[in-house]
Amino acid sequence: MSLLELKNISKIYGELKALDNVNIHVDQGEWVAIMGPSGSGKSTMMNIIGCMDKPTLGEVLLDGVDIAKESSKKLTDIRRDKIGLIFQQFHMVNYLTAVENVMVSQYYHSMPDEKEALDALGRVGLRERAHHLPSQLSGGEQQRVCVARALINHPELILADEPTGNLDEANENIVLDLFAQLHAEGTTLIVVTHDPEVADAAQRTIVLEHGKVAREVINENFEAQQKEWLARLKG
Amino acid sequence: MRKNVLPVILLILAAVIAVGAVTFLGPCVHEDGSEAACAKAGRAVLIDGCVLAALAVLLFSFRKPAVRSVLFVIALCAAVIGILLPGTLFPVCKMDVMHCRMVMQPAMIALFGVAGLISIAGLVSEKVRSRKS
Amino acid sequence: MKRFSPVTRNLIRKPGRTVALVLLTALLALSVFSGSIVILSLRGGLNSLENRLGADVIVVPSTAKSKTNLEQMLLQGTTGYFYMNREKLDKVRNTAGVEKASPQLFLASLRASCCSVPVQVIGFDQETDFTIRPWVAESCSRTLADKELAVGCRVSADVGESIRIYGVNCPVVARLAETGTGLDTAVYCSQETLQMLLDAARDLGHDLKISGSSEDVVSAIYIKVRDGVDPQKVADDINVHIRKVEAVSTKGMLTGVSDSLKAASGTITWLIAALWILALVILFIVFAMMVNERRRELAVYRLLGMSRKMLSSMILKEALLCSLAGALCGVVLGAALVFPFTTLIEHSLKLPYLTPAAGTILLCAVLALAVTVISGSAASMRTARKLSRVDPGTTLREGA
Numbered sequence: 021m022s023l024l025e026l027k028n029i030s031k032i033y034g035e036l037k038a039l040d041n042v043n044i045h046v047d048q049g050e051w052v053a054i055m056g057p058s059g060s061g062k063s064t065m066m067n068i069i070g071c072m073d074k075p076t077l078g079e080v081l082l083d084g085v086d087i088a089k090e091s092s093k094k095l096t097d098i099r100r101d102k103i104g105l106i107f108q109q110f111h112m113v114n115y116l117t118a119v120e121n122v123m124v125s126q127y128y129h130s131m132p133d134e135k136e137a138l139d140a141l142g143r144v145g146l147r148e149r150a151h152h153l154p155s156q157l158s159g160g161e162q163q164r165v166c167v168a169r170a171l172i173n174h175p176e177l178i179l180a181d182e183p184t185g186n187l188d189e190a191n192e193n194i195v196l197d198l199f200a201q202l203h204a205e206g207t208t209l210i211v212v213t214h215d216p217e218v219a220d221a222a223q224r225t226i227v228l229e230h231g232k233v234a235r236e237v238i239n240e241n242f243e244a245q246q247k248e249w250l251a252r253l254k255g
Numbered sequence: 256m257r258k259n260v261l262p263v264i265l266l267i268l269a270a271v272i273a274v275g276a277v278t279f280l281g282p283c284v285h286e287d288g289s290e291a292a293c294a295k296a297g298r299a300v301l302i303d304g305c306v307l308a309a310l311a312v313l314l315f316s317f318r319k320p321a322v323r324s325v326l327f328v329i330a331l332c333a334a335v336i337g338i339l340l341p342g343t344l345f346p347v348c349k350m351d352v353m354h355c356r357m358v359m360q361p362a363m364i365a366l367f368g369v370a371g372l373i374s375i376a377g378l379v380s381e382k383v384r385s386r387k388s
Numbered sequence: 389m390k391r392f393s394p395v396t397r398n399l400i401r402k403p404g405r406t407v408a409l410v411l412l413t414a415l416l417a418l419s420v421f422s423g424s425i426v427i428l429s430l431r432g433g434l435n436s437l438e439n440r441l442g443a444d445v446i447v448v449p450s451t452a453k454s455k456t457n458l459e460q461m462l463l464q465g466t467t468g469y470f471y472m473n474r475e476k477l478d479k480v481r482n483t484a485g486v487e488k489a490s491p492q493l494f495l496a497s498l499r500a501s502c503c504s505v506p507v508q509v510i511g512f513d514q515e516t517d518f519t520i521r522p523w524v525a526e527s528c529s530r531t532l533a534d535k536e537l538a539v540g541c542r543v544s545a546d547v548g549e550s551i552r553i554y555g556v557n558c559p560v561v562a563r564l565a566e567t568g569t570g571l572d573t574a575v576y577c578s579q580e581t582l583q584m585l586l587d588a589a590r591d592l593g594h595d596l597k598i599s600g601s602s603e604d605v606v607s608a609i610y611i612k613v614r615d616g617v618d619p620q621k622v623a624d625d626i627n628v629h630i631r632k633v634e635a636v637s638t639k640g641m642l643t644g645v646s647d648s649l650k651a652a653s654g655t656i657t658w659l660i661a662a663l664w665i666l667a668l669v670i671l672f673i674v675f676a677m678m679v680n681e682r683r684r685e686l687a688v689y690r691l692l693g694m695s696r697k698m699l700s701s702m703i704l705k706e707a708l709l710c711s712l713a714g715a716l717c718g719v720v721l722g723a724a725l726v727f728p729f730t731t732l733i734e735h736s737l738k739l740p741y742l743t744p745a746a747g748t749i750l751l752c753a754v755l756a757l758a759v760t761v762i763s764g765s766a767a768s769m770r771t772a773r774k775l776s777r778v779d780p781g782t783t784l785r786e787g788a
Binding site: 097111124127129 | 393394397401402685688689690693694698780781
């Protein structure tokens with residue numbers, strides 16, 4: 021079942037077409053990577069899917085609702101209620117502890133619940149670091165906190181923009197393992213990246229070039245990768 | 256650095272009290288040089304101010320929360336005594352317009368009162384510090 | 389479970405900014421509260437002096453010091469004594485336009501047993517007096533017997549105690565209501581008692597520059613003019629026709645005090661205005677600096693789903709909390725400065741000074757709180773509006 025559909029999406033800035041008549045769909049529970057070089061339109065697409073921007077032309081159907089026509093306030097509500105965001109720069113609030121950064125996400129959604137926030141941190145292996153400030157956490161730990169923050173409100177879609185861009189290989193693997201875990205639980209993931217190795221972890225990769233969809237690549241090895249991951253987890 | 260903020264404020268207050276007690280915030284001075292009724296109160300305030308200053312200096316020297324808590328408690332007691340010194344524990348002159356009634360008594364009550372609040376803040380801060388560690 | 393609020397977390401975890409905002413708003417509240425209490429106290433003192441004087445004209449000996457001594461006695465409680473022949477009283481009573489005239493006798497004691505300083509003793513004619521008698525009557529329903537004293541509220545002697553003046557033990561039978569003037573530091577007795585004290589002082593060798601009997605002198609004559617008569621005309625008449633006296637119109641004395649009060653009030657008002665402008669400018673600057681400092685932080689909140697209205701509201705709540713805390717501190721500090729140091733303020737200003745009633749003080753406190761909280765919050769509104777418009781996507785990409 022389709023969760024997200026971009027139909028004939030274009031984003032035009034004067035003479036420049038950042039996105040040109042793009043059509044993509046993402047099914048419920050799918051893990052999709054959007055890849056492309058700098059200037060390919062990845063960030064623009066990320067902003068549109070993440071309800072931070074509106075397309076010039078076309079429809080954006082999220083769970084059957086065209087969010088392209090919604091007001092700015094409504095987009096904020098949709099972003100809060102349906103989408104969990106993860107960024108390359110982490111974007112944590114520097115004076116809040118790890119658990120408070122997770123609770124902030126709850127604050128404007130429902131009600132902050134410290135126990136639930138601690139459980140979310142536990143899922144990403146950071147319960148014992150819950151009361152540390154971002155300055156006391158490594159890059160990998162900060163990104164894991166952001167994953168917990170993105171998950172806390174049980175969003176329909178996790179949207180990650182270069183989530184491993186600032187991480188070393190070891191932490192990159194930890195984050196990708198987390199994504200694999202989320203996917204196994206049925207979460208829909210869209211990961212925007214320029215890194216082919218990150219894209220290869222996904223079920224399907226959409227390659228953008230000059231604002232258009234150049235090709236779609238299905239990951240034939242995905243099931244084998246999942247089995248290997250599960251085996252590693254059990255081991 | 257942060258844990259010395261309150262001792263610094265306490266030291267400044269104690270210095271103002273001690274210096275004030277022998278100058279502009281001190282007891283009445285009779286023209287003929289004889290001792291006014293408030294002279295003892297003035298001396299007591301000076302001694303209490305020096306005690307507070309000594310406690311503030313000790314607070315710089317010790318880092319353990321338990322020791323610092325004890326010092327803050329003693330400072331609080333010194334502050335409370337200081338509030339009671341002019342007028343309650345030691346007499347002051349009877350006329351409202353005398354310097355000790357107009358200036359020394361209210362000023363010392365205010366200064367020792369603030370010192371008391373600083374001591375309480377210090378106690379709370381040490382308690383939080385010991386809980387964190 | 390601890391309650392979580394980004395508003396309080398921000399205030400606690402950014403202590404420098406929070407303390408700065410609290411101090412600035414405390415300054416606002418302190419200036420308004422203490423300034424208004426001082427101004428109201430000055431006005432109260434002037435009204436009190438007007439009520440207490442009672443007389444339209446006061447006649448004193450024409451020596452240069454007398455008039456000054458009288459004003460200082462009334463306003464600051466400085467002790468003084470001067471005398472003129474009692475026959476002046478009959479001449480004053482016979483002056484056209486005079487409805488009532490009553491004499492008073494003054495004496496300054498030296499180190500009375502109660503006091504470490506000289507205290508002013510004022511003797512009044514219990515039959516003819518119309519200024520002190522009504523005031524004494526508020527605290528003592530009967531006339532004062534020989535040696536009995538009514539004391540002003542600033543004299544350290546209670547009803548039932550005795551004051552020793554020139555060797556004479558005088559029991560205190562009444563404590564008078566506060567006037568906020570120099571009259572609060574004096575003691576009051578019948579004319580006969582004061583004549584007794586004058587004799588006692590002379591017996592102890594003090595030269596009061598009285599020749600003859602103490603019954604033959606008065607210090608001042610208080611005059612009430614008839615309705616419709618100009619007090620200044622009566623004063624001028626007395627000055628022309630009666631030798632060696634000076635008639636002082638109390639309206640003139642009060643005008644002088646009133647002018648001084650206006651000057652003092654004006655100065656205080658300008659001071660408050662200057663402090664306010666300075667504090668508000670700094671507040672605006674602090675909030676303006678916040679725009680750059682917090683842009684990225686608030687962009688994150690927008691990303692997490694905070695609406696513009698929520699963001700504005702968050703900043704306003706922070707400003708409101710800081711303003712409220714600062715306002716409370718300012719009012720408490722203002723009270724700590726103004727009330728314990730009342731005597732010092734009065735002494736320094738050399739003007740009548742009567743602290744307003746508790747209800748008025750409370751009203752001043754509430755007004756200071758309200759004005760400060762509103763101003764502090766208003767100073768943040770521009771910043772709140774600017775920050776709420778932060779575009780999350782663009783802002784977070786800056787510096788990426």
